Structures are given as C-alpha cells and as structure tokens.
Amino acid sequence: MExxxxxxxxxxxEELEKIQVNRxxxxxxxxxxxxxxxxxxxxxxxxxxxxxxTDDIRKLPFTTREDLRENFPFGFIALPLxxxxxxxxxxxxxxxxxxxxxxxxxxxxxxxxxARCMRMTGAGPGDVFQNMMSYGLFxxxxxxxYGAEKAGVLVIPAGAGNTEKQIELMRDFKTTIVHIxxxxxxxxxxxxxxxxxxxxxxxxxxxxxxxxxxxSQKTREKIEKIYGVNAFNCYGLSEMNGPGVGFExxxxxxxxxxxxxxxxxxxxxxxxEPLPDGKEGELVLTTINREAMPIIRYRTGDITFIYPQVCGxxxxxxxxxxxxxxxxxxxxxxxxxxxxxxxxxxxxxTPEVARNYQIVIERERSLDIMRIRxxxxxxxxxxxxxxxxxLQEKIKSKVKSELMVTPRVELLEPGTLxxxxxxxxxxxxxxxx
Amino acid sequence: xxxEGKIQQISVFARNEPGRIKRITEVLSCEKINIRAITIxxxxxxxxxxxxxxxxxxxxRVLKREGFSVALNKVIAVQMEDKxxxxxxxxxxxxxxxxxxxxxxxxxxxxxxxxxxVINVKDIEKGIKILSQxxxxxxxEKDLYEL
Ligand SMILES: [Zn+2]
Numbered sequence: 001m002e003x004x005x006x007x008x009x010x011x012x013x014e015e016l017e018k019i020q021v022n023r024x025x026x027x028x029x030x031x032x033x034x035x036x037x038x039x040x041x042x043x044x045x046x047x048x049x050x051x052x053x054t055d056d057i058r059k060l061p062f063t064t065r066e067d068l069r070e071n072f073p074f075g076f077i078a079l080p081l082x083x084x085x086x087x088x089x090x091x092x093x094x095x096x097x098x099x100x101x102x103x104x105x106x107x108x109x110x111x112x113x114x115a116r117c118m119r120m121t122g123a124g125p126g127d128v129f130q131n132m133m134s135y136g137l138f139x140x141x142x143x144x145x146y147g148a149e150k151a152g153v154l155v156i157p158a159g160a161g162n163t164e165k166q167i168e169l170m171r172d173f174k175t176t177i178v179h180i181x182x183x184x185x186x187x188x189x190x191x192x193x194x195x196x197x198x199x200x201x202x203x204x205x206x207x208x209x210x211x212x213x214x215x216s217q218k219t220r221e222k223i224e225k226i227y228g229v230n231a232f233n234c235y236g237l238s239e240m241n242g243p244g245v246g247f248e249x250x251x252x253x254x255x256x257x258x259x260x261x262x263x264x265x266x267x268x269x270x271x272x273e274p275l276p277d278g279k280e281g282e283l284v285l286t287t288i289n290r291e292a293m294p295i296i297r298y299r300t301g302d303i304t305f306i307y308p309q310v311c312g313x314x315x316x317x318x319x320x321x322x323x324x325x326x327x328x329x330x331x332x333x334x335x336x337x338x339x340x341x342x343x344x345x346x347x348x349x350t351p352e353v354a355r356n357y358q359i360v361i362e363r364e365r366s367l368d369i370m371r372i373r374x375x376x377x378x379x380x381x382x383x384x385x386x387x388x389x390x391l392q393e394k395i396k397s398k399v400k401s402e403l404m405v406t407p408r409v410e411l412l413e414p415g416t417l418x419x420x421x422x423x424x425x426x427x428x429x430x431x432x433x
Numbered sequence: 434x435x436x437e438g439k440i441q442q443i444s445v446f447a448r449n450e451p452g453r454i455k456r457i458t459e460v461l462s463c464e465k466i467n468i469r470a471i472t473i474x475x476x477x478x479x480x481x482x483x484x485x486x487x488x489x490x491x492x493x494r495v496l497k498r499e500g501f502s503v504a505l506n507k508v509i510a511v512q513m514e515d516k517x518x519x520x521x522x523x524x525x526x527x528x529x530x531x532x533x534x535x536x537x538x539x540x541x542x543x544x545x546x547x548x549x550x551v552i553n554v555k556d557i558e559k560g561i562k563i564l565s566q567x568x569x570x571x572x573x574e575k576d577l578y579e580l
Contacts, residue, residue, distance in 0.1 A: 376446065376502065383444030383504030385474040385481045386535065392476070410478045413448055413502055 008260050009116065009315045016316060019260050020054045023288035028060075031294040034078040036071045057263055057286060058274060062297045068098040068239065077101055079292045088139045090238040100139070100238050103292040107146060110241040113258055114147020117247035120256075120315075121207060121232050123177055125152040128204075130175040132184065133212065134160035139242025140212055144179055147244060153177065160184070163191050174204040179234075179243075182215040182223065186355045189226045200228030209234050211243055214302075214323040216341050218348030222355075233322050239298055240285050246320055254307050254319030261289040264318065265297070266306055269327045277308040282327055283320065301327045303339070331361055331429055333368045336404050340426045343372060343407075346398045352380040352391050356417045361429045368431065370407040372399065375414045439557060440510045440574050441489035445482045446502040449475060454482060460499050466492050470540040470551065483538070485510070485551065489574070508553050509560050510572040515541055515548040523550060523567065530563045532556060 011019075025048040031037035040046070040061060050059055068076065077084065079101075086102040102110065123129070129148045135141030135157060148155045158169055166188065169175065180188070185208065192199050199205065205227050210220065211234040224231045235246035235255050245262060246255035257264045262285050266275045269282040283300045287293075303326065307319040325339030332338070340359055347357050354375040362369045372395065376388070392409045400406045447453040454473070461468060467487040474481045486492045489505060496503045513519050520539050527534055536553040549572065554560040565571060 378502045381444075381446045381502040381504055383442070383481065383483075383506045384535070385476060388446070388476055388479070388481070408477075411446075411476065412479070413446055415500055416448065 005314075009120070009256075009317065011260075011316055013316050016259055017054055020263055020288060021051060023260070024054070024057060024263060024286070025049075025051050027286070027288050027290075027294045027296065030078045030291055031296060032078075034076050034294070036067065036075045037078075037294070037296070054263060057265070057297065060286075060296050062272060062284065062299050063295050064299050065098065065239075065301070068295075069096045072096050073099045076293050076295065078294055079103055084292050086142075088142070088238055088242065089137045090139075098239065100241075101292040102241075106241075106290050106292050109261070109289055110143050110244070111146035111150045113241070113261060114144055114244040115150035116258065117234065117244045118148060118151040118153070118177075120247060120249050121209075121230070122250065123151060123153055123207060127153040127176045127207075128156065128173050129153040129177040129179070130156040130158050130166070130169055130173070132158050132160060132166060132178055132180040133243075139236070139238045140179070143242035144244070163188060167192065167195070167197070170203055170205070176204050177207040177209070178205060179209040179211065181212045182210045182219050183213060183355075185210065185223045185227075186219070189223070190355075199226055203227070205229045207232065211236060214325060214341055216345045216348055217322070218345055219355075222348065235302075235320070235323060237300060237302075239295055239300075240287060241290070245285070249311060249313040249315060251311065251313050254311070254321055256311065256315055256317045256319050257285075259317045262286060263288055264306065264320070266304065266320075267299075269303075275305075277306040277318070280305040280321075280324065283323075303327060303330065329427060331427060333361060333370050333405050338370070338403055338405060342403055343399065344426075346395065346402055347372075347374055350391075350395055350398070352377060353395070353411075354414055357426065358417055359427045361427070361431055363431045370405055371410055372407045373410045373412055373417065375412045375416055378414050439507050439561065440485065440551075440572060442506050442508040442551065442553075443484040443486060443489055443492050443496070444504045444506060445484070445496060446504075447480055447482055449478055449480050456499075457482060457484075457496065457501070460495055461486060461492055464491065464495050466495070470538070470549070472538040474536060483536075483551075506553070507557055508551050509557060509564065510576075511550050511552070511564060512542075512570040512572055512576070513548055513550065515546055519548065520550055523552075523564070523569065526567060527552070527554070527560060527563060530559075532560050532563065 028048040032041055083103050084101045085104050086107055088100045089097040091097045131145055133140030145155055145157055156169055156173055158166055206229055208229045208231040210231050220231050232248040233255055234243055236243035246257045248255050265284040266281040267284050268275055275281045283302045283304050285298050285300060286296050303324040304320040311319055325341050330337055330339050343359055347353055354377050357374040360371040388411055395409045445457055469485040472483045493503055493505045524534055532554050534552055534554055539548050539550045541548045
C-alpha cells in the first residue's frame, strides 16, 4: 500500500495536511479517554472541533517528561488495558521511568514506519540485518526488529554488547546492514583493528543505521570510511514509538519526519513560542496515528531546526537537522551556550586524539571551568613531552575560536575513559553537586 | 650501523598517578628487564616517563602489550666523572655549537666516581660528533647492561 512514488512519502502537502488535521482531531478524541488528557481538556475547554488547520495545534498545551513520570504507569492510557499488547519503559538519569503502551495496531504501525525508513535507504529482501541495539524494555531493539521483518530483510536479533559474538555473527551470516549506536560503531572498529580484521574488506556491510545518540557529521564520515558503508542517521525516542521517527533519505542531508504520523514543531526552549522553519530550537512532536497512548505536543528536549526547503528526493515530509544536542545536555559556561557535539566536532578534526572524550564542568573560586578530557592515539605518542603540550594548546585554541570558551585540556592514555556501548554520558557537571 | 653514544630510550605516556609508574616497573621486573635510569617529565595531568633499560626493544614490546603508549627514541649517553659542574659544562659545549638540548638527565653509578648523562637532541649525529671531541666516554647499549 505504501510503496513507490505514489506512496504517502511523496503525497502533496495539501493532502498531507488534510490527513494531519483529521488525525489530530481523532487524537484529541482518543486522548480524552486517558485520565491525564481528560482532566486537562476539561480544565482548558479543549474540543476536537477547535482544530481546523495544523497550526491550531498551538491551542493545545505541551506535554512534558515530568507529566509522563508523574502519571506513571497508567495515566496516559487511552484504551482499556485488555486492548494493550506491549509496554516499553525508559529510565531517565533521574526519577521514575516512563511507560509507553502499544495496542496491536500501534505495534504494526510503528513497524510500518521503520519498514518505510529502511526501504527509503535502499534496504529490502536479500539484506541481512543485524540489530545491535539492546532488546527488552528499550525500543531500539524490538520496535526496529518488527519493522525490519516488515521490510523483508533477514533479521539477526543480536542485541547490544558482546563484541566477540557480534563479529562472529557478522562474518557467519554475511551481515549487510547494522543498527548500532555511533559510540559502539567506533568501539567495534577499534576491536576489529586490534584483531586485524579490515571491516571494509572482510565484512559485507553496506548500510549502517546510527541511532540513539547525537553525533557529529565527522563521526558519521569516520564510520562510513572505516566500514566502507553508507551510514544513515536515524532519530527516535521511546515516547514517540522509539526508532524511526526521523530518518535520512539517500541524500543524507537532514532527517525526514513522517508527518502522516507525527506533527512536528520547533519551539523556543525557554518561552515555548513556536519558531519558523530554519530556526533552531526544541523539537515538539505530537503522535497522530497512535491509539493506546496518544501524546500531544511532547517537549522532546532535542535541539534541531526544520529545513525550510523541500528535499531533493521529492518526499514532501519535512526534514529536521541532525540533533544538535539536548536542552538538558546543553550547558551554559561563562554565559555561553555550549553543546557537547560542538566540542566533539573540534576533537574529530584533531587527528592526534582518539574517539573517546569527556567534558567536566567545575567551579573554581566562583569561576566556571570547562575541562576537556580526551585520549590521545597510541601512534601519536613519540616520546616527546613538547609535542603533547603543543597538542594541548592546539585543542585549546581551536575550542576557543569555535565556542568562545577557553577550556582546560587534559590528555589521557588510551583506554582511560570508560568505553560505552549505549548512550554515553559525555558531560559531567560538578557545579550542581 | 650502531654508532657510539647512541642508545635506545623508552618513553611512556601515562597519567600522573603513582600506581602507573609502579605498574611499569612491575611489568619490566616480571620480564627480568633491569631499569638503569628513570625520569619523569610532567605535564599537568600526565607525564612522560623516560627509562633506560637493559633490553629496550623487548621492554618496548612488553609495555605495548600491556596497553601502554610507548615510544622508542635514540638518545646520547655519556659517562663522565661525578664532579660538580660536570653536567653543566657538557650542556654548555652543546649550546655553544648550536645544538638544542630538548631534555637531559643524569644518574650516578658509583657515588663520587662515575655519572651517566642522557641527552635528548634533535640532531643526534651532530651532537655525537661534538661530544666525541670532549674528554668523556660515549656509551653504547652493551655498556648499559654492564653498568
Ligand atoms: Zn529526502
């Protein structure tokens, strides 16, 4: 139903917006069955008839992570429990988890979106897909798995970690596609190098889906080069089904958001004011094709902008830029907004340092200090202390000119920082402790 | 071709932490490699530990296997009488001849009798040429085993 140039992916904007308005109305109706929204809609006098165009979504209140936590576990359910077939939870760094419920139809629709994404990147029957995301409560495993089956590829449910096994599986089954976090892709590359396996020559990979963590263009290029693949950025969050909310098309310039399933907005993170396309702010998403747990105007905390122009691939669904950071990862130092990804970009431009880094923010006598801890590459070390000092200075001045903040740079032995296989914690802000 | 005066020095990049140096010495002692001299040049949070050992190539391999960032460099080693001002005079001569000493350290073999000076210079051949005209003994690696 959804394949080819006549598919929903290439639908005319007016048609798409009609779908959005109808589905948004329906979403409000459904949401009214959940304790949380019923209460809010009543208080604020919200009715489905208030929606005449997609911009009318601005009349609706935001939903936040705190709302999801406070109403854990069942406060957002819009269907009777006996119509619900799956729950995923995600734990944040603090507090209670968030629970996301799926009906049978929701499971199927979410899988359909993943299948759509995979086909968009040229994947299909004949491909061998190894899913290196954690299975279980995390959506990156199961949700992607169902989608991949729908796309007709052979799925290896490898799960996260266990690097030896991953390599064995890739070689035995001649894996052509992997779904992986960028930090694990780089870690795996290190291990392959240690084992003397050339990923480009000895593996059959052609496509890599990179998700679950923000990363820089440099990181992507690095991964593409090491493995000799096309790497696609995929964006998702469990609150919005998980992976496959945004996905790059073959042009690899921005991620299409499937607007027949989500209404996207970008707002000013401080005021909540909607921002025009092209302006950077916080991504806000509304599910308009989900029945068990509709979520309206969800503040994702992810920083991005919407591309103002139509994509060259012809798909009419708008694109967002790769996630620049999180509103809560962003830190302010000496009055300057800093995203870890900006620091990462500088480090990726510095061939002498390895891939692992950490940012520590401290306060010394009421002065904020950013300390960048980075591992040097083994082969860079030539025994000279002078060269190390020069490298420190080089990173320092590069960061200063790019970010307007002078950091302290700490060089580390390779292997000092914890190697992460999941979402990696790059920033340690000691000021709050 | 081994020229007199040139010996191999091991450098290890390590964070400034007593445990790291201990680990290096442990690794070497397990392999029955003797440390003749050890010195630490320090950055803020890290240091470069320089070692003269009885078997530098093997030490290099062993430390590398243990995961250390190691480099093997050629340095000049001279033996001289342990007299006050001796080291200084040698460095002065090198400076007069336009040789930039990047780093130097000495160690004493028998107190009041013999000292060894280790010199890191960029142009090692030229350094050797100049020092060979001085009343000092240029060491070769074999000498280090026998010290
Ligand atoms: Zn496109």
